[in-house]
Amino acid sequence: MDEGVSGEPAEHRFSRGMSARYTGIMLLMAALAVLAASAGCLATAIGEVTYDGEALQVAVExxxxxxxxxVLQVKIMEVDLxxxxxxxxxxxxxxxxxxxNNYSIEVDLQPGTYRAFLNIFIGDERGASVIRDLEVAV
Structure with missing residues:
Protein backbone atom coordinates (compact mmCIF):
# COMPACT_ATOMS: atom_id res chain seq x y z
CA MET A 1 0.00 0.00 0.00
CA ASP A 2 1.31 3.44 -0.92
CA GLU A 3 1.55 5.72 2.10
CA GLY A 4 2.46 9.36 1.84
CA VAL A 5 4.08 11.75 4.29
CA SER A 6 0.90 11.89 6.38
CA GLY A 7 1.02 8.14 6.93
CA GLU A 8 -2.41 7.49 5.41
CA PRO A 9 -3.08 5.43 2.29
CA ALA A 10 -3.08 7.38 -0.98
CA GLU A 11 -6.70 6.45 -1.80
CA HIS A 12 -7.90 8.06 1.48
CA ARG A 13 -6.00 11.27 0.74
CA PHE A 14 -7.53 11.29 -2.75
CA SER A 15 -11.11 10.77 -1.55
CA ARG A 16 -10.78 13.43 1.17
CA GLY A 17 -9.39 15.90 -1.39
CA MET A 18 -12.19 15.08 -3.83
CA SER A 19 -14.77 15.53 -1.08
CA ALA A 20 -13.45 19.01 -0.28
CA ARG A 21 -13.41 19.92 -3.98
CA TYR A 22 -16.92 18.54 -4.45
CA THR A 23 -18.19 20.57 -1.49
CA GLY A 24 -16.53 23.71 -2.86
CA ILE A 25 -18.06 23.17 -6.29
CA MET A 26 -21.50 22.56 -4.78
CA LEU A 27 -21.25 25.77 -2.73
CA LEU A 28 -20.22 27.71 -5.84
CA MET A 29 -23.12 26.26 -7.83
CA ALA A 30 -25.56 27.12 -5.03
CA ALA A 31 -24.27 30.71 -4.92
CA LEU A 32 -24.62 31.03 -8.69
CA ALA A 33 -28.16 29.65 -8.53
CA VAL A 34 -29.10 32.27 -5.91
CA LEU A 35 -27.59 35.03 -8.05
CA ALA A 36 -29.40 33.80 -11.16
CA ALA A 37 -32.71 33.64 -9.30
CA SER A 38 -32.31 37.14 -7.88
CA ALA A 39 -31.26 38.57 -11.25
CA GLY A 40 -34.81 38.06 -12.49
CA CYS A 41 -36.14 40.35 -9.76
CA LEU A 42 -35.71 43.46 -11.86
CA ALA A 43 -39.27 44.68 -12.15
CA THR A 44 -38.80 47.43 -14.75
CA ALA A 45 -38.06 47.01 -18.46
CA ILE A 46 -37.99 49.49 -21.32
CA GLY A 47 -39.96 48.16 -24.26
CA GLU A 48 -40.61 49.63 -27.68
CA VAL A 49 -39.17 53.07 -28.48
CA THR A 50 -40.50 54.85 -31.57
CA TYR A 51 -40.57 58.35 -33.07
CA ASP A 52 -43.91 59.59 -34.45
CA GLY A 53 -42.63 62.77 -36.13
CA GLU A 54 -43.19 64.97 -33.07
CA ALA A 55 -42.24 62.94 -30.03
CA LEU A 56 -40.38 59.88 -28.85
CA GLN A 57 -42.82 57.23 -27.63
CA VAL A 58 -41.41 55.04 -24.85
CA ALA A 59 -43.12 51.94 -23.47
CA VAL A 60 -42.06 50.82 -19.99
CA GLU A 61 -43.19 47.60 -18.31
CA VAL A 71 -36.35 59.26 -13.30
CA LEU A 72 -36.52 58.66 -17.06
CA GLN A 73 -33.30 59.84 -18.70
CA VAL A 74 -33.17 60.14 -22.50
CA LYS A 75 -30.17 61.03 -24.63
CA ILE A 76 -30.39 61.00 -28.43
CA MET A 77 -27.31 60.97 -30.61
CA GLU A 78 -27.34 61.58 -34.37
CA VAL A 79 -25.27 58.90 -36.09
CA ASP A 80 -23.34 59.97 -39.20
CA LEU A 81 -20.86 57.44 -40.58
CA ASN A 101 -46.66 52.61 -18.97
CA ASN A 102 -46.30 54.87 -22.01
CA TYR A 103 -44.41 58.14 -22.07
CA SER A 104 -44.17 60.79 -24.77
CA ILE A 105 -41.06 62.98 -24.98
CA GLU A 106 -41.38 65.90 -27.39
CA VAL A 107 -38.33 66.24 -29.60
CA ASP A 108 -37.74 67.55 -33.13
CA LEU A 109 -35.66 65.08 -35.14
CA GLN A 110 -34.71 65.74 -38.74
CA PRO A 111 -34.55 62.83 -41.21
CA GLY A 112 -31.55 60.67 -40.41
CA THR A 113 -30.19 57.91 -38.22
CA TYR A 114 -30.22 58.23 -34.44
CA ARG A 115 -29.29 56.24 -31.37
CA ALA A 116 -31.41 56.70 -28.24
CA PHE A 117 -29.93 55.93 -24.81
CA LEU A 118 -32.64 55.46 -22.18
CA ASN A 119 -32.23 54.87 -18.45
CA ILE A 120 -34.73 54.57 -15.63
CA PHE A 121 -33.51 55.28 -12.12
CA ILE A 122 -35.50 54.20 -9.09
CA GLY A 123 -34.01 55.86 -6.05
CA ASP A 124 -30.24 55.53 -6.33
CA GLU A 125 -30.37 52.42 -8.53
CA ARG A 126 -30.68 51.99 -12.26
CA GLY A 127 -33.88 50.05 -12.84
CA ALA A 128 -33.55 49.65 -16.62
CA SER A 129 -31.27 50.73 -19.43
CA VAL A 130 -31.42 50.28 -23.21
CA ILE A 131 -29.92 51.62 -26.42
CA ARG A 132 -32.25 51.81 -29.42
CA ASP A 133 -31.48 52.71 -33.02
CA LEU A 134 -34.00 55.03 -34.71
CA GLU A 135 -34.42 55.86 -38.37
CA VAL A 136 -36.35 59.06 -39.16
CA ALA A 137 -37.60 59.03 -42.75
CA VAL A 138 -38.19 62.04 -44.99
Missing part, protein backbone atom coordinates in the same frame (compact mmCIF):
# COMPACT_ATOMS: atom_id res chain seq x y z
CA UNK A 62 -43.29 47.57 -14.52
CA UNK A 63 -43.99 44.09 -13.16
CA UNK A 64 -43.48 45.22 -9.56
CA UNK A 65 -45.21 47.60 -7.22
CA UNK A 66 -46.03 51.15 -8.39
CA UNK A 67 -43.13 53.60 -8.08
CA UNK A 68 -43.38 57.36 -7.61
CA UNK A 69 -40.67 59.81 -8.69
CA UNK A 70 -38.56 57.48 -10.77
CA UNK A 82 -18.51 56.78 -37.65
CA UNK A 83 -19.44 59.84 -35.58
CA UNK A 84 -22.17 60.52 -33.05
CA UNK A 85 -23.36 63.96 -32.01
CA UNK A 86 -25.75 64.64 -29.13
CA UNK A 87 -28.92 66.32 -30.37
CA UNK A 88 -31.19 65.88 -27.35
CA UNK A 89 -30.90 65.18 -23.63
CA UNK A 90 -33.57 65.21 -20.95
CA UNK A 91 -34.24 63.72 -17.54
CA UNK A 92 -37.66 63.88 -15.95
CA UNK A 93 -39.57 62.41 -13.05
CA UNK A 94 -42.14 59.75 -13.87
CA UNK A 95 -44.55 57.60 -11.91
CA UNK A 96 -44.51 53.91 -12.82
CA UNK A 97 -47.83 52.14 -12.42
CA UNK A 98 -47.92 48.35 -12.34
CA UNK A 99 -48.15 46.99 -15.88
CA UNK A 100 -47.44 48.89 -19.10
Missing amino acids: NSGEPVENA FEQQKVFSQARHINLDSGE
Whole structure:
Protein backbone atom coordinates (compact mmCIF):
# COMPACT_ATOMS: atom_id res chain seq x y z
CA MET A 1 0.00 0.00 0.00
CA ASP A 2 1.31 3.44 -0.92
CA GLU A 3 1.55 5.72 2.10
CA GLY A 4 2.46 9.36 1.84
CA VAL A 5 4.08 11.75 4.29
CA SER A 6 0.90 11.89 6.38
CA GLY A 7 1.02 8.14 6.93
CA GLU A 8 -2.41 7.49 5.41
CA PRO A 9 -3.08 5.43 2.29
CA ALA A 10 -3.08 7.38 -0.98
CA GLU A 11 -6.70 6.45 -1.80
CA HIS A 12 -7.90 8.06 1.48
CA ARG A 13 -6.00 11.27 0.74
CA PHE A 14 -7.53 11.29 -2.75
CA SER A 15 -11.11 10.77 -1.55
CA ARG A 16 -10.78 13.43 1.17
CA GLY A 17 -9.39 15.90 -1.39
CA MET A 18 -12.19 15.08 -3.83
CA SER A 19 -14.77 15.53 -1.08
CA ALA A 20 -13.45 19.01 -0.28
CA ARG A 21 -13.41 19.92 -3.98
CA TYR A 22 -16.92 18.54 -4.45
CA THR A 23 -18.19 20.57 -1.49
CA GLY A 24 -16.53 23.71 -2.86
CA ILE A 25 -18.06 23.17 -6.29
CA MET A 26 -21.50 22.56 -4.78
CA LEU A 27 -21.25 25.77 -2.73
CA LEU A 28 -20.22 27.71 -5.84
CA MET A 29 -23.12 26.26 -7.83
CA ALA A 30 -25.56 27.12 -5.03
CA ALA A 31 -24.27 30.71 -4.92
CA LEU A 32 -24.62 31.03 -8.69
CA ALA A 33 -28.16 29.65 -8.53
CA VAL A 34 -29.10 32.27 -5.91
CA LEU A 35 -27.59 35.03 -8.05
CA ALA A 36 -29.40 33.80 -11.16
CA ALA A 37 -32.71 33.64 -9.30
CA SER A 38 -32.31 37.14 -7.88
CA ALA A 39 -31.26 38.57 -11.25
CA GLY A 40 -34.81 38.06 -12.49
CA CYS A 41 -36.14 40.35 -9.76
CA LEU A 42 -35.71 43.46 -11.86
CA ALA A 43 -39.27 44.68 -12.15
CA THR A 44 -38.80 47.43 -14.75
CA ALA A 45 -38.06 47.01 -18.46
CA ILE A 46 -37.99 49.49 -21.32
CA GLY A 47 -39.96 48.16 -24.26
CA GLU A 48 -40.61 49.63 -27.68
CA VAL A 49 -39.17 53.07 -28.48
CA THR A 50 -40.50 54.85 -31.57
CA TYR A 51 -40.57 58.35 -33.07
CA ASP A 52 -43.91 59.59 -34.45
CA GLY A 53 -42.63 62.77 -36.13
CA GLU A 54 -43.19 64.97 -33.07
CA ALA A 55 -42.24 62.94 -30.03
CA LEU A 56 -40.38 59.88 -28.85
CA GLN A 57 -42.82 57.23 -27.63
CA VAL A 58 -41.41 55.04 -24.85
CA ALA A 59 -43.12 51.94 -23.47
CA VAL A 60 -42.06 50.82 -19.99
CA GLU A 61 -43.19 47.60 -18.31
CA ASN A 62 -43.29 47.57 -14.52
CA SER A 63 -43.99 44.09 -13.16
CA GLY A 64 -43.48 45.22 -9.56
CA GLU A 65 -45.21 47.60 -7.22
CA PRO A 66 -46.03 51.15 -8.39
CA VAL A 67 -43.13 53.60 -8.08
CA GLU A 68 -43.38 57.36 -7.61
CA ASN A 69 -40.67 59.81 -8.69
CA ALA A 70 -38.56 57.48 -10.77
CA VAL A 71 -36.35 59.26 -13.30
CA LEU A 72 -36.52 58.66 -17.06
CA GLN A 73 -33.30 59.84 -18.70
CA VAL A 74 -33.17 60.14 -22.50
CA LYS A 75 -30.17 61.03 -24.63
CA ILE A 76 -30.39 61.00 -28.43
CA MET A 77 -27.31 60.97 -30.61
CA GLU A 78 -27.34 61.58 -34.37
CA VAL A 79 -25.27 58.90 -36.09
CA ASP A 80 -23.34 59.97 -39.20
CA LEU A 81 -20.86 57.44 -40.58
CA PHE A 82 -18.51 56.78 -37.65
CA GLU A 83 -19.44 59.84 -35.58
CA GLN A 84 -22.17 60.52 -33.05
CA GLN A 85 -23.36 63.96 -32.01
CA LYS A 86 -25.75 64.64 -29.13
CA VAL A 87 -28.92 66.32 -30.37
CA PHE A 88 -31.19 65.88 -27.35
CA SER A 89 -30.90 65.18 -23.63
CA GLN A 90 -33.57 65.21 -20.95
CA ALA A 91 -34.24 63.72 -17.54
CA ARG A 92 -37.66 63.88 -15.95
CA HIS A 93 -39.57 62.41 -13.05
CA ILE A 94 -42.14 59.75 -13.87
CA ASN A 95 -44.55 57.60 -11.91
CA LEU A 96 -44.51 53.91 -12.82
CA ASP A 97 -47.83 52.14 -12.42
CA SER A 98 -47.92 48.35 -12.34
CA GLY A 99 -48.15 46.99 -15.88
CA GLU A 100 -47.44 48.89 -19.10
CA ASN A 101 -46.66 52.61 -18.97
CA ASN A 102 -46.30 54.87 -22.01
CA TYR A 103 -44.41 58.14 -22.07
CA SER A 104 -44.17 60.79 -24.77
CA ILE A 105 -41.06 62.98 -24.98
CA GLU A 106 -41.38 65.90 -27.39
CA VAL A 107 -38.33 66.24 -29.60
CA ASP A 108 -37.74 67.55 -33.13
CA LEU A 109 -35.66 65.08 -35.14
CA GLN A 110 -34.71 65.74 -38.74
CA PRO A 111 -34.55 62.83 -41.21
CA GLY A 112 -31.55 60.67 -40.41
CA THR A 113 -30.19 57.91 -38.22
CA TYR A 114 -30.22 58.23 -34.44
CA ARG A 115 -29.29 56.24 -31.37
CA ALA A 116 -31.41 56.70 -28.24
CA PHE A 117 -29.93 55.93 -24.81
CA LEU A 118 -32.64 55.46 -22.18
CA ASN A 119 -32.23 54.87 -18.45
CA ILE A 120 -34.73 54.57 -15.63
CA PHE A 121 -33.51 55.28 -12.12
CA ILE A 122 -35.50 54.20 -9.09
CA GLY A 123 -34.01 55.86 -6.05
CA ASP A 124 -30.24 55.53 -6.33
CA GLU A 125 -30.37 52.42 -8.53
CA ARG A 126 -30.68 51.99 -12.26
CA GLY A 127 -33.88 50.05 -12.84
CA ALA A 128 -33.55 49.65 -16.62
CA SER A 129 -31.27 50.73 -19.43
CA VAL A 130 -31.42 50.28 -23.21
CA ILE A 131 -29.92 51.62 -26.42
CA ARG A 132 -32.25 51.81 -29.42
CA ASP A 133 -31.48 52.71 -33.02
CA LEU A 134 -34.00 55.03 -34.71
CA GLU A 135 -34.42 55.86 -38.37
CA VAL A 136 -36.35 59.06 -39.16
CA ALA A 137 -37.60 59.03 -42.75
CA VAL A 138 -38.19 62.04 -44.99
